[in-house]
Amino acid sequence: MSDDPVVLKRRIALLVQENEILRARLATYEGAADDTTASSAPAKRPKVDTQATREAFDNQDALLDDEDNPYFPLSNNKRVTVSRFKAFTLIRLGEVYNDNGKTKQGKGISLKASEWETLKEISESAEKAFAENNKDFTASLGETRNGLRRLTISDFRDKLYYNIREFYKDRSDEWKPTKKGCMLTEDQWSKLMDVVPALDAAIAELSEK
Template identity: 35%
Template sequence: MPKSKEFISSSESDSDNDQPKQKKKKVEKKEKKEKTESKKEEKSSSSKGPGGEYMFQLSKMRFATVSQFRGNVMVGIREFYDAGGELKPGKKGISLSKDQWKKLKEHIDEIDDAVKDLS
């Protein structure tokens, strides 16, 4: 018949088996914190694409890019596809000139409000 909690001494409840669990939890919390920090770094950092453009990952295969086309700076949002281990731009996307980009930034607060309103 199992012992009730009344008969278990305090030395048994603070056994060595409990201590590694606590240490493991601390390690897990530390690992989670490191993973979160590395995700933040990934989101905030850019990489150089094959054409020399700056690439900012938005989702798995969607990127915001800053590049030059015929001497003009362009900001793009585009889906990419994997072509034998190399990322290539797909058909779905848009490129904005510097003027269009500035205009979009002017409306960003209004766009945020509309998103909140519809959410």
């Protein structure tokens, strides 16, 4: 191996670039894999009351988690939850799993109220892009301290998803996806949109506390 500083510097730069690419691919894979692999590990799924879930959607009445936060199930292992953290009301989209009888949070993303409002505003445009299989669609939800959050249309294993995710800038000044995010199927997105009025009511109620 050459000890030439210039050659070594180039090799290090290539390794860093390859690492960034692998991180981006892993983040996208893990988000989509939740929908394709969860069924192979039923022991990790939370216990779901099918009747209660159906009634929640029919009546738009929120269920309550172990911390009394209102939520709506989007599938067996995904839900949208409204909670209060310090002075912020958060809308979390993500996984849940069963750990010795207790339901715990898995991967996901928590949106601020302003980001939730933006998501609703761009929902029709996103649905149009989804219907047209437009994987170039991207819309900003808001900025974070180290990056930004976006709604994009992504595919994984020939299946299309609504991808709500946080992004960061890599060394080459390009935006890359992080693990903070949630990918929703068309059915899960539809369920989310169906309960918007009830979610807004829960957000308003928690914001007053």
